[in-house]
Amino acid sequence: KAGVTQTPRYLIKTRGQQVTLSCSPISGHRSVSWYQQTPGQGLQFLFEYFSETQRNKGNFPGRFSGRQFSNSRSEMNVSTLELGDSALYLCASSYRLGLADYEQYFGPGTRLTVT
């Protein structure tokens, strides 16, 4: 079974631009979560989608948004990029929503650099 895939793997953008990152979960998984990882703040939860609905949101500004499609693929968008948005963006998928007895599977991440 293929793992979680994220595209692109690397991205360089300029301040003020916007960016869209894509995540394809493991086949059959309907829950997708997004995380931001920076050296200073570590791994922080952005948001979570299940059946095309946002179920949970972390403490990030409205410039960060996401969506999930009917095939469970998800995209996240960051508008008006700032230097501090440079980070590794990770996507995780899970079969079920909310049951703590299930593990999550992470993709390799998208490394975003804002110049």
Place this chain on the structure above:
Amino acid sequence: DAKTTQPNSMESNEEEPVHLPCNHSTISGTDYIHWYRQLPSQGPEYVIHGLTSNVNNRMASLAIAEDRKSSTLILHRATLRDAAVYYCILRLNNAGNMLTFGGGTRLMVKP
């Protein structure tokens, strides 16, 4: 959310057992204890989880204290490939799939 405390770093020799501790004194009765690890330049990887009883899988063992206020991840024979940051995370049932990562323990394995 209940908080976990882990040492910042630990060192081990290759092919020796490693015991990675985690304190979670404010754990509630329905919190599951999950362990993930992150190898260099990769996304986090699920290792093991448990509720009350000790658990074993092909990667590791999880020993949970009787009062559940602490747990220990056991790697039976560390290899160089086990060098990673290990995260101990508490998950409340039916509270969404959000994982709250702390600083984790950076495990260094010496050949």
